[in-house]
């Protein structure tokens with residue numbers, strides 16, 4: 001189980017073996033933009049403030065340092081993220 | 086300097102910049118400076134589809150029943166899409182192939198442009214089906230002022246680059262007397278034209294196309310023109326990949342790792358880049374006004390489409406490292422996401438079957454009963 005802090009709010013708990021982070025965030029009523037849900041369009045790009053994520057498949061979309069794609073990743077341990085507005 | 090189709094210089098391709106180095110000689114992919122481009126090629130090839138696979142016959146009945154102002158929206162939108170893909174089907178090849186210097190990027194450019202030609206052919210497939218007089222639709226593209234206005238800005242940066250490259254490859258840097266006119270060109274100026282051209286391509290793929298997709302899907306949300314929407318979904322999936330390719334090129338340029346001068350140019354051109362985005366947003370809003378001039382449709386009107394223009398412009402600006410300039414932060418048409426999502430992941434509620442991935446599939450399950458009437 002890891003903690004996922006979104007936009008500095010109360011932490012949400014993520015059970016390992018759950019879906020990718022995009023599905024997880026949607027289940028917690030967080031609105032994240034998306035298109036492909038497969039890591040190639042970049043629409044879901046979020047900021048990774050602290051912690052680490054693991055990619056389930058290698059993303060093709062451009063990801064800058066300090067950013068990650070929730071549609072194809074899962075957290076490794078606790079993470080804190082920011083969903084762009 | 087002059088372009089050659091097989092550069093005899095023995096060079097280390099891994100040391101070439103993306104553009105304006107040695108022309109590519111051997112198309113080899115055993116070593117790659119930027120493997121991302123080959124991954125994009127593979128993905129694009131895995132997306133391969135043909136317009137003829139999609140049944141658009143029900144759209145004919147839908148179209149005939151649309152009120153006139155909705156026919157205007159549908160056809161104008163289709164004409165605009167046709168214009169955009171006419172440009173995109175050729176321009177990356179004509180503008181970028183003479184100056185590209187690494188093989189995986191060269192092949193990506195060709196793959197990218199080829200997929201746009203599939204889009205162009207699919208518009209003909211759609212138009213042929215909904216009207217007995219397809220020529221009227223296509224002929225109007227060259228006459229319609231609203232469309233021609235857009236063509237102007239979509240092609241301007243490509244043309245400036247092509248023109249400069251022609252001069253440079255023929256005469257080199259400096260001032261040249263061309264038929265009595267003095268024309269001057271420098272490599273730095275060419276790099277600047279290239280950078281602005283890529284920005285404008287990004288705007289075309291990432292904003293202009295998406296505004297048109299919104300219109301296509303607004304019909305399908307009402308279970309109208311669904312064959313068209315199926316095609317547009319495939320086009321949208323391709324475009325998502327193309328714009329990723331363009332964003333990679335822009336970001337590699339801006340990083341300076343590839344060509345330090347390009348990073349300077351990116352900084353120098355920041356205001357121009359903002360201007361390209363803002364102008365395109367204004368034009369798309371104007372276009373929205375033209376589309377809805379005779380009336381709105383359920384689920385979409387001029388104001389909503391304009392808000393979407395602002396929303397998508399903001400997010401695309403951020404993707405290439407610019408600051409958003411509009412106040413809109415919410416997607417005013419969240420339903421578009423269901424249509425934009427890749428086919429194989431989730432099927433939109435209105436769709437009963439997955440349209441792609443059926444190519445070359447054969448049903449391997451044969452029951453022994455089926456041989457019942459066989460005599461040997």
Ligand code: FES
Pocket residue numbers: 033034035036037038039040041042043044045061069070071072
């Ligand atoms: S939704 Fe496309 S990269 Fe995440």
